[in-house]
Every structure is written in structure tokens, then in C-alpha cells.
Amino acid sequence: MALDKNGIAKRIARELHDGYYVNLGIGIPTLVANYVPKGMQIILQSENGLLGIGPFPTKDEVDPDLINAGKQTITALPGSAFFDSSMSFAMIRGGHIDLTVLGAFEVSETGDIASWKIPGKLVKGMGGAMDLVASARNIIVAMMHTNPQGESKLLKKCTLPLTGVGVVKRIVSDLAVLDVTPDGFKLLERAPGVTVEQIIAATEGRLIVEGDIPEITI
Amino acid sequence: MNKVVKNAQEAILGIESNMTLMLGGFGLCGIPENCIEALAASDITGLTCISNNAGVDGFGLGMLLRKHQIRKMISSYVGENKEFERQLLSGELEVELIPQGTLAERCRAGGAGIPAFYVPAGYGTEVAIGKPVRQFGDKMYLEEQWLKADFAIVKAWKGDTNGNLVYRNVANNFNQAMAMAGRITIAEVEELVPVGSLDPNHIHTPGVFVQRIFQGSKYEKRIEFSTTRE
Numbered sequence: 108m109a110l111d112k113n114g115i116a117k118r119i120a121r122e123l124h125d126g127y128y129v130n131l132g133i134g135i136p137t138l139v140a141n142y143v144p145k146g147m148q149i150i151l152q153s154e155n156g157l158l159g160i161g162p163f164p165t166k167d168e169v170d171p172d173l174i175n176a177g178k179q180t181i182t183a184l185p186g187s188a189f190f191d192s193s194m195s196f197a198m199i200r201g202g203h204i205d206l207t208v209l210g211a212f213e214v215s216e217t218g219d220i221a222s223w224k225i226p227g228k229l230v231k232g233m234g235g236a237m238d239l240v241a242s243a244r245n246i247i248v249a250m251m252h253t254n255p256q257g258e259s260k261l262l263k264k265c266t267l268p269l270t271g272v273g274v275v276k277r278i279v280s281d282l283a284v285l286d287v288t289p290d291g292f293k294l295l296e297r298a299p300g301v302t303v304e305q306i307i308a309a310t311e312g313r314l315i316v317e318g319d320i321p322e323i324t325i
Numbered sequence: 326m327n328k329v330v331k332n333a334q335e336a337i338l339g340i341e342s343n344m345t346l347m348l349g350g351f352g353l354c355g356i357p358e359n360c361i362e363a364l365a366a367s368d369i370t371g372l373t374c375i376s377n378n379a380g381v382d383g384f385g386l387g388m389l390l391r392k393h394q395i396r397k398m399i400s401s402y403v404g405e406n407k408e409f410e411r412q413l414l415s416g417e418l419e420v421e422l423i424p425q426g427t428l429a430e431r432c433r434a435g436g437a438g439i440p441a442f443y444v445p446a447g448y449g450t451e452v453a454i455g456k457p458v459r460q461f462g463d464k465m466y467l468e469e470q471w472l473k474a475d476f477a478i479v480k481a482w483k484g485d486t487n488g489n490l491v492y493r494n495v496a497n498n499f500n501q502a503m504a505m506a507g508r509i510t511i512a513e514v515e516e517l518v519p520v521g522s523l524d525p526n527h528i529h530t531p532g533v534f535v536q537r538i539f540q541g542s543k544y545e546k547r548i549e550f551s552t553t554r555e
Contacts, residue, residue, distance in 0.1 A: 154425065155351040156495040163554040171354060171546035172482075172494040178352040178405075178549040189494055191501035191529070192351070192377070193433040196426025200444060219449075229410055230422070232402035237452060238426030241445035272449030 108300045109281040110323065115249050117142045117325040119208055119279050122247060123149055130154065130199065130239060132209030133177045135249040139208055152204055154195050154235045159187025176235065196235070200242045207243035209236065211250045211275075213265045216312035218275040218287040220248065221267035233270065240271035252280035252309045259311035261285070261292055282306050284323060291315055296323045328488045328532070329517070330539045333363035336511045340364070340476050343371040343396070347432060347474040347503040348386065351377050352405075352549050355496030356385050357480040357513050359541035365389055375399040375472055377428065377499050379409050384547055393417065399472070401425035405549065424452060427469050429502050435471035436505020436534065444469055477507025480541075481530070484514035485521075488535030489528045497529060504530045513541045 110118065116138035123129065123143060130152045131137050140160070143149050151160040153175045160175060161182035168182060175181045183189075198204055213221040220240055223233040240246055253259055261278065278285045283306050284296040291313030297306055299322050307314055330336045337360055340346070350356030361380075364372075365388040372395050379398050380386035389395050390408050397419040403409055412418035423431070424446040434442055443466035447453050457468040479500040482493035490512055492500055504510050512530075517540035 153495070155354070155498050163552045165555070166553050169548070169551060169553060170494065171548050172496040174352065174354050174495060174549070176351075178354070179552040180548060180550070181552070183494070189492075189497060191492075191497045192425070192429035192499050193502045196429055200426055200446070229414070231404035232400060232422045233424055233452075234402040235425035237424035237450060238444075238446040241448060242426075269450045 108298065110298045111281070113138060114298070114325060115279050115281060118284065118323050119247055119249055120144065121325070122206065122277070123147060124205075127205040128152055128158065128203065130204050130207045130243070132207075132236070134210045136208040136210060137177075152195070152198065153181070154192075154199065154239070156190050156192060156195050157183055157187060159184040196238050199235070199238055202242065202244050204243055206245045206247065207239045208247045208249055209239065211248045211260070212267050213260050213262055214248055214250070214275050214278055214287070215262050215265045216287070216291040218273045219265050220270045220275050221265040222270045224268040226268070236270050240274045246275055247277045247279060248275050250278065250280055252282040252306075259309055261310045261312050263312045282309055288315065294320055296321055298323055326487070328536060328538050329486050330537050332539055332542065333359040333513065336360060336513065336537050336539055337363050337367070339509065340369055342369050344475040345373040345375065347472070347477040347506060348374055348376040349479040349498065349500030349503050350385070351495065351498035353381065353385050353547050355480050355492065355498050355500055356380070357478045357511070358544055359513050360478045360511060361385060361388055364394065365392060370394045371396045373397040373399065375432070375474060375503075377401050377425065379403045379406050381405050381549065382407050390418070397421065399423060399428075401428050429499060431469055431472040432499065432502040432506045435473040436502065439471060441468050441470045443467065472506060474503070474507045475509070477503045477510040479504045479510065479512050479530075481512055481514045483516045483518055483523060484512050484535070484538050485518050485523050485532070486538070487520050488512060488532030488538050489523055490514065490530035490535065491523060491527055492529050501529055504534045509536045510534055511536070512538045514538065515541060515544055
């Protein structure tokens with residue numbers, strides 16, 4: 108069975124290491140924070156100026172001067188730091204953030220990502236996505252393998268306007284875990300009960316399948 | 326030296342139609358509410374506003390949009406605003422979208438006297454169109470240029486009468502970089518204190534960048550998405 112959003116988030120949480128500084132995008136990536144393994148310290152960055160995102164506030168704790176990049180009210184953990192936007196993106200651009208997790212409309216077999224603009228629909232802007240994908244040392248994309256019409260979102264070439272070129276390293280979809288390699292998408296793991304054939308059928312870009320492909324354990 | 330002005334009306338004196346303004350804030354967090362209200366009450370029009378976002382309907386920069394006072398927005402993200410969408414689709418409003426980190430750095434560069442610099446963000450995308458590219462090591466970078474404004478309008482938590490500013494939590498965001506990049510920088514603060522009452526170790530924006538300062542008469546601090554746990 109394909110993974111649901113929480114399943115994708117749980118699998119991505121296994122990519123975390125103690126002491127990592129991590130930027131989580133809006134949507135499925137945000138859920139990763141719920142599955143940080145016990146005893147592991149992860150410091151979450153919010154690009155509007157915080158290292159050390161805590162849980163949502165209680166009603167009494169709500170503070171309009173304390174929001175995340177999605178403009179939701181949040182809390183700051185003990186040991187947090189606040190800073191301005193240019194400093195925040197210096198951290199990102201300077202390669203000081205260990206891992207960025209974000210969503211995508213499409214990813215290409217060469218690691219291009221399209222995530223911000225759909226022609227014909229109203230454009231809201233790229234926010235920090237272009238800075239994040241161009242800069243992070245390690246980028247994991249959390250996404251659905253196909254669109255609601257069943258068409259692949261893992262393509263030879265992106266059809267939508269790009270957010271970044273050749274930047275995606277790993278994809279965790281509802282069907283599989285894949286790496287972007289110089290030869291195309293490399294299948295690493297498959298969702299429980301999903302066959303290699305199903306993944307091949309759902310992947311338009313070049314897919315490398317070598318040996319037995321283990322099931323994702325979460 | 327007297328940087329203190331009475332109120333927002335006095336602070337915005339000299340802002341004229343067709344000028345370029347920078348306005349601090351991220352979403353509705355840390356926006357100069359009092360100056361925006363004073364601008365909305367004025368006849369100033371044709372403004373180019375450099376601001377990460379464009380407010381929401383009827384609040385923040387949404388107040389200026391509603392009165393058609395803005396000709397062009399330079400932002401990284403402009404969702405959450407129906408009137409904005411309408412004006413954009415009808416061609417009344419021009420929008421230039423810039424990656425958020427590049428926007429912040431362009432403001433900082435404007436204040437720091439750095440006319441251009443290189444960033445990786447946007448390479449190979451439509452953001453790169455018309456911009457020089459250059460390879461450093463094995464990676465490609467875009468040339469980006471500084472941004473400056475006729476007036477930068479920022480909001481701080483505390484400020485002293487010399488214009489030294491302290492921001493609170495994530496309400497700093499774009500305020501610190503923009504405060505550097507205004508030909509004239511206006512700071513509105515929640516609390517205006519006498520010289521000597523702020524710890525010099527804790528100043529975010531040194532007063533040299535600030536020409537006018539006043540204590541805002543009220544702060545609504547509207548929240549866009551109140552998310553809570555039990």
C-alpha cells in the first residue's frame with residue numbers, strides 16, 4: 108500500500124541525525140517534526156528568523172511576534188536564536204543548514220525541481236524555495252509519485268517553471284525512496300506492498316532498478 | 326540631533342507619489358502599522374513598494390492596495406490577498422518576484438554600499454533571465470544588484486531617541502536589512518526610550534541608519550494563522 112502523508116514524513120525522519128540543523132517546508136515536510144526519534148536533538152530553522160522552532164503554542168502562549176514561515180503561530184524552544192532575514196539566508200546560502208525538506212510539483216531525472224508556479228494559475232511567488240534548493244547541501248523532496256490523474260511527477264524533464272536546476276538528491280514519495288544519480292532515478296526502497304512494476308509504471312524519467320528492492324520500514 | 330517626530334503623519338512627510346519605499350515585515354509580523362495607516366490616509370499614489378509580502382485584504386499593505394496607491398510590488402510571496410490578485414490580473418498592478426534570501430541580501434547590499442553580488446538562487450530559472458551568470462568553483466551563480474529606497478519604513482520593539490533599535494522575536498525579519506537601505510529611514514517603535522536605557526550590547530540597528538523615529542500610537546499585531554495546541 109502506498110504511504111500516506113504521515114508515512115512519508117516518518118520515512119524522511121529516518122534521514123535525520125543528531126545535531127542536524129533542518130529547514131522543513133510547508134505541507135508534508137512540516138510533519139517530519141512529529142517523528143524525530145526520541146533522544147535525538149534536531150534544531151529546526153524557520154527562514155523568517157528563528158533557529159529552534161518548538162511546538163504550536165497553547166492559547167495563552169500565542170504571540171504575534173512569533174510565527175513560522177507559513178505565518179502560523181509557533182513557540183521557540185530554550186536555546187533558540189532570533190535573527191534577521193539576511194542572516195537567515197546567510198545560514199542557508201552558506202551551507203550551514205544540514206538538510207532541507209520540501210515539496211514539489213515535479214522532479215526531473217537530473218534533479219531539477221519545479222515547485223512554485225503553474226502557468227495559467229495565479230502566481231504567489233517563490234518565497235524562500237529558490238534560495239533553499241540552490242544552497243542546501245542535502246535536499247530531500249517529499250511528494251506524491253503521480254498527480255491525481257495518475258500521471259508521473261518524476262519526469263525526464265520538468266514541464267513547469269523551475270525552482271532549481273540539478274539540486275535534488277533524494278525523493279521520498281508515497282510509492283518509493285529514490286536517489287537522483289548521474290544516470291537517473293535510482294530506486295532504493297518501495298512502499299509496503301507496492302511492486303517494482305508499479306513504480307516503473309509510475310515513473311516517466313529514467314529509473315534504475317538493481318537487485319532486490321527492500322520495502323520501506325517506518 | 327533630533328530624530329524624534331511626533332507621529333506617523335509627521336514621519337511620512339516628504340514621501341511623494343511615484344517614490345520607492347521599503348517596508349519591513351514578514352506577513353503581518355513586524356510591519357510598520359502606524360506609517361501604513363498614515364500613508365493610506367494620504368493622497369500619495371503610484372508607489373513602488375519593496376516588501377516581502379503585500380499584506381492581507383484591508384490590513385498592512387492591503388490598505389494601500391485597496392486605495393490603488395501602489396503601482397508596483399517587489400516581493401517574494403504575495404498570496405493571501407484577493408484585492409492584490411484582482412489588480413494583478415486586471416493589469417493595474419505590476420509585480421516583480423524575487424527569491425526571499427536574494428531580496429533580503431539586495432536590501433542589505435543597498436545599505437552596505439555593495440552594488441552587486443553573486444548568489445546561486447534562481448540559476449537556470451526564469452529569475453535568471455537578463456542577469457549575468459558566473460561560475461565559481463563547480464557551481465553557477467547569478468549576479469544580483471543592490472536595492473535602495475527613497476524611504477525605508479521599519480518597525481521595531483524598542484528604540485531610543487538616537488534611533489538605536491531593538492527588534493522582538495521574529496518581528497525583526499526584513500526590518501534590519503531595510504533600515505540600512507533607505508535614503509531616509511523611518512522607524513516606528515512600540516516603546517520609545519531615552520538615550521542610555523538600551524543596552525548597547527543588544528542593539529540590532531545602530532542609530533546611524535535611522536533618520537526619524539516615533540512611538541506608534543497603537544499596534545494591532547494581527548495574526549494570519551493562529552495555530553494552537555491543547
